[in-house]
Amino acid sequence: xxxxxxxTPPPVRTGLRRPLPGPAEGEVRLGxxxxxxxxxxxxxxxxxFRAFARQTGHPELKPGRFAAMMVIRNTPxxxxxxxxxxxxxxxxxxxxMIQELLRRGLVTRRPSPIDRRSMMLRLTPAGEALVGExxxxxxxxxxxxxxxxxxRKAEFITILRRLADRLG
Amino acid sequence: xxxxxxxTPPPVRTGLRRPLPGPAEGEVRLGxxxxxxxxxxxxxxxxxFRAFARQTGHPELKPGRFAAMMVIRNTPxxxxxxxxxxxxxxxxxxxxMIQELLRRGLVTRRPSPIDRRSMMLRLTPAGEALVGExxxxxxxxxxxxxxxxxxRKAEFITILRRLADRLG
DNA sequence: TATTGTTATACTCTATAACTATA
DNA sequence: TATAGTTATAGAGTATAACAATA
Numbered sequence: 001x002x003x004x005x006x007x008t009p010p011p012v013r014t015g016l017r018r019p020l021p022g023p024a025e026g027e028v029r030l031g032x033x034x035x036x037x038x039x040x041x042x043x044x045x046x047x048x049f050r051a052f053a054r055q056t057g058h059p060e061l062k063p064g065r066f067a068a069m070m071v072i073r074n075t076p077x078x079x080x081x082x083x084x085x086x087x088x089x090x091x092x093x094x095x096x097m098i099q100e101l102l103r104r105g106l107v108t109r110r111p112s113p114i115d116r117r118s119m120m121l122r123l124t125p126a127g128e129a130l131v132g133e134x135x136x137x138x139x140x141x142x143x144x145x146x147x148x149x150x151x152r153k154a155e156f157i158t159i160l161r162r163l164a165d166r167l168g
Numbered sequence: 169x170x171x172x173x174x175x176t177p178p179p180v181r182t183g184l185r186r187p188l189p190g191p192a193e194g195e196v197r198l199g200x201x202x203x204x205x206x207x208x209x210x211x212x213x214x215x216x217f218r219a220f221a222r223q224t225g226h227p228e229l230k231p232g233r234f235a236a237m238m239v240i241r242n243t244p245x246x247x248x249x250x251x252x253x254x255x256x257x258x259x260x261x262x263x264x265m266i267q268e269l270l271r272r273g274l275v276t277r278r279p280s281p282i283d284r285r286s287m288m289l290r291l292t293p294a295g296e297a298l299v300g301e302x303x304x305x306x307x308x309x310x311x312x313x314x315x316x317x318x319x320r321k322a323e324f325i326t327i328l329r330r331l332a333d334r335l336g
Numbered sequence: 337t338a339t340t341g342t343t344a345t346a347c348t349c350t351a352t353a354a355c356t357a358t359a
Numbered sequence: 360t361a362t363a364g365t366t367a368t369a370g371a372g373t374a375t376a377a378c379a380a381t382a
Binding site: 230232257258260261264265283284285286 | 350
Binding site for chain 4: 247248249259283285
């Protein structure tokens with residue numbers, strides 16, 4: 001307080017968050033939290049997200065973008081609203097996302113000839129290339145998850161899907 | 169553009185996000201995304217989070233706060249760093265969270281007699297009361313999740329825990 | 337009337353880096 | 360040297376509401 005603080009330079013944002021240590025053994029007691037599915041869902045999703053961001057060499061492209069590009073790739077000429085439903089986000093959240101992908105030359109937008117309100121999205125060749133590259137990392141990442149999940153992968157995914165479906 | 173837009177009033181933030189519709193059947197093709205654990209983890213976590221926020225009558229208290237309060241309740245005199253590890257967040261993320269809980273009279277902070285750098289956190293009676301109340305909703309929420317998950321709940325949680333542990 | 341997409345607006349969460357005080 | 364906690368700073372993610380164009 002007595003000494004004037006030197007001006008803080010803007011922190012460098014790496015976008016690559018380092019892994020955070022989990023709770024140290026015996027350090028804390030979670031109590032009933034231990035029985036809550038929601039709590040563990042959050043921790044697992046968070047860890048998975050971080051691990052993916054770390055492993056892919058593209059810290060600027062987050063899993064959310066990757067998922068959107070995958071959907072566009074698998075459903076060419078999809079509209080923004082349909083995309084927003086597929087990734088469970090509001091359409092107003094999709095707009096800036098698509099704008100970024102457009103700016104980076106990864107997707108194209110063409111007006112639909114059928115419905116002049118809506119736009120048809122497609123990946124550009126650059127977009128296809130990037131998705132292909134990210135897919136390598138995504139597969140490796142999911143391979144890691146597979147090992148952790150074990151033999152019951154299909155059942156595990158079924159349950160996750162059921163959760164997402166029924167809670168919507 | 170031609171017509172000047174009337175001044176937009178600041179949007180009302182409810183904090184209670186409405187449920188978003190999932191992908192409509194047959195509308196999109198997710199392709200390989202369907203096999204990725206990470207993708208379904210995200211959708212399930214997101215849906216669970218929203219459902220919890222909707223059901224509890226306290227839109228101002230998010231699951232993150234609830235988890236933190238539970239940890240403090242179960243581990244009285246825990247330090248902020250230990251808490252940050254328990255909830256897998258950086259200590260700098262804990263500071264504003266604790267400040268909010270302090271301001272609202274839900275926790276107390278006392279300097280540790282052993283280590284004068286660290287603070288001991290506890291719930292106030294008001295904090296205990298709030299946690300107790302939220303716990304009712306959390307239990308109901310998790311009961312819903314239980315039904316969806318089915319008989320294999322224990323195994324399901326074990327897998328989630330393993331994911332969080334090994335990906336850290 | 338309803339829907340697609342955009343814009344204005346703004347909140348929440350979270351992190352990094354530097355800093356102070358202790359250890 | 361290392362750790363506990365704070366602060367300055369800032370980016371990512373996402374939402375609500377109103378709007379224009381179209382259905």
